[in-house]
Amino acid sequence: MTEPISLQPDETFVLNVGPQHPATHGVLRVKMTMDGEYIYNAETVLGYIHRMHEKMAENRTYPQFMPNMGRLDYLSAMAFNHGYALVVERACGIEVPERAEYIRVITVELNRISSHLVWLGAYVLDLGGFTPLMYCFDDREQILDLLESVTGSRLTYCYFRFGGLYNDIDDDFISGTRAFIKRMRKELKMYAKLVTGNIILMRRLKDHGPVDQDMCQRYGATGPVARGSGINYDVRRNEPYSVYPEFDFEVPVYGECDSYARYLVRMDEMEQSLRIIEQALDKLPDGPVNPKKKPKLIKPPPGDYFAAVETARGNFGIRMVSDGSKNAYRLKLRSPTYSNMHLFDEACRGMLIADALAFMGSLDLVIPEMDR
Amino acid sequence: MKIQEKTKEALSTLFADLPPSEPEPDDAEEGEKKPVPRGNGIIEQDYLLKGFHLDVQLESEQLLEAVQIIFDLGYYLESITGVDWIKDDQLEVVYDFSRYDFDLCRTVLRTRLPRSAPQLPSITPIYTGASWHERETHDFFGIIFDGHPHLVPLLLPEDADFHPLLKDFKA
Numbered sequence: 313m314t315e316p317i318s319l320q321p322d323e324t325f326v327l328n329v330g331p332q333h334p335a336t337h338g339v340l341r342v343k344m345t346m347d348g349e350y351i352y353n354a355e356t357v358l359g360y361i362h363r364m365h366e367k368m369a370e371n372r373t374y375p376q377f378m379p380n381m382g383r384l385d386y387l388s389a390m391a392f393n394h395g396y397a398l399v400v401e402r403a404c405g406i407e408v409p410e411r412a413e414y415i416r417v418i419t420v421e422l423n424r425i426s427s428h429l430v431w432l433g434a435y436v437l438d439l440g441g442f443t444p445l446m447y448c449f450d451d452r453e454q455i456l457d458l459l460e461s462v463t464g465s466r467l468t469y470c471y472f473r474f475g476g477l478y479n480d481i482d483d484d485f486i487s488g489t490r491a492f493i494k495r496m497r498k499e500l501k502m503y504a505k506l507v508t509g510n511i512i513l514m515r516r517l518k519d520h521g522p523v524d525q526d527m528c529q530r531y532g533a534t535g536p537v538a539r540g541s542g543i544n545y546d547v548r549r550n551e552p553y554s555v556y557p558e559f560d561f562e563v564p565v566y567g568e569c570d571s572y573a574r575y576l577v578r579m580d581e582m583e584q585s586l587r588i589i590e591q592a593l594d595k596l597p598d599g600p601v602n603p604k605k606k607p608k609l610i611k612p613p614p615g616d617y618f619a620a621v622e623t624a625r626g627n628f629g630i631r632m633v634s635d636g637s638k639n640a641y642r643l644k645l646r647s648p649t650y651s652n653m654h655l656f657d658e659a660c661r662g663m664l665i666a667d668a669l670a671f672m673g674s675l676d677l678v679i680p681e682m683d684r
Numbered sequence: 685m686k687i688q689e690k691t692k693e694a695l696s697t698l699f700a701d702l703p704p705s706e707p708e709p710d711d712a713e714e715g716e717k718k719p720v721p722r723g724n725g726i727i728e729q730d731y732l733l734k735g736f737h738l739d740v741q742l743e744s745e746q747l748l749e750a751v752q753i754i755f756d757l758g759y760y761l762e763s764i765t766g767v768d769w770i771k772d773d774q775l776e777v778v779y780d781f782s783r784y785d786f787d788l789c790r791t792v793l794r795t796r797l798p799r800s801a802p803q804l805p806s807i808t809p810i811y812t813g814a815s816w817h818e819r820e821t822h823d824f825f826g827i828i829f830d831g832h833p834h835l836v837p838l839l840l841p842e843d844a845d846f847h848p849l850l851k852d853f854k855a
Contacts, residue, residue, distance in 0.1 A: 402734075
């Protein structure tokens, strides 16, 4: 795979991957021009589940739009809630009580672990290993149960409110989360033995799927994709929001620029998320979870506002333009996989098709978030 | 030297022939809602209030030059989007840039176009990843990016001839 392949464009054929294909984990189509088993050119076709969330934002009031955030990235819905809450709070100057901030961090990090678990299971399944999926979904089930008990939903959370939360956590949740941390630490060791060191997995991922730093900059890749290319970029660190500065955690960075580096970044992130949750539970202050003073009607002053958060897939930004009314004048959702997937077209050129699909899995795609 | 000052200095070469204006953030906020749009130039925004640092308004001819400066300073492209200011009969195109390092500076480039002929040079030769963002903006606002290699609908159906985010769009 390392030596350059001499490509003869007149001997190519077009291979259509998707829109319904198990390897794309959603409704994504890639038009590949193939030279035998090698990809000569690829063109990603998006928009099969485009729902025009940005227009919906213009037709709904600010609180009414909150449930949409859970429908963008169904695996990391909590972080999307957080981003939207942050931008509206910034615009309206709403203060968030400290307890609410801590609970936000706990739930977002739990959600991040559950997102990475789905990725891990599905990714290894793509590569031909069925068993890890079962273990991953078993662990994820614990998180879903915990989050269901406080948020009321299992997947498409709408838990955050402007300035606070829908619901306070109870002792059952705290003890359940502590038990989960203990369990998950053990499970992560098991995953390391079961998957990470597996020779077949390593041979499939190492030195495949090159994404260098220059490419990251040109495409705006963020999250584990950038961190797998040696870029120490995590919005939680680089642009601290909420109470993240109070926690001691590391941002895993691997410089190998291959699929295996991205794999390792996500595995390490789960460990770090556990650390954050543990510290947040220890420090969890008492108090209300909703502010005492909060405008009855959310009407941000005119102007544009921006907020970014780190979701499980990278930097999610919201640009909000307000004209002072109760609907947003314009709301732009900058989703991380949109930029991360874009580099696939360039990076997969000259790859074997089987390697390209392994590479695609390492980008951790969630299609509804790309299509919006 | 902090990157914010560095960026400001580099970008201010674009506005050398403009009279030095008094860039007050409050003025800019007012400018958003007043019928008179704000003039070209750089405004330093209050990050805590707005979420970004440098706010640059420029002419569409200056865009490529400005983006090249931004690229050379190591920014990555976050997103490209449009805003339909139907009352001013203008479309605004907004470019968001951010940085990978710890020297935080979010930079926004914005340019206004007449609604009747929204045309802008494509920045794909500099930021390859602008391709999808520009196609998306073309879908939603009908803005034509000159020099884009493949300006066909991305998120909308391939035969779409409507632009849903324009304020006069009726479904």
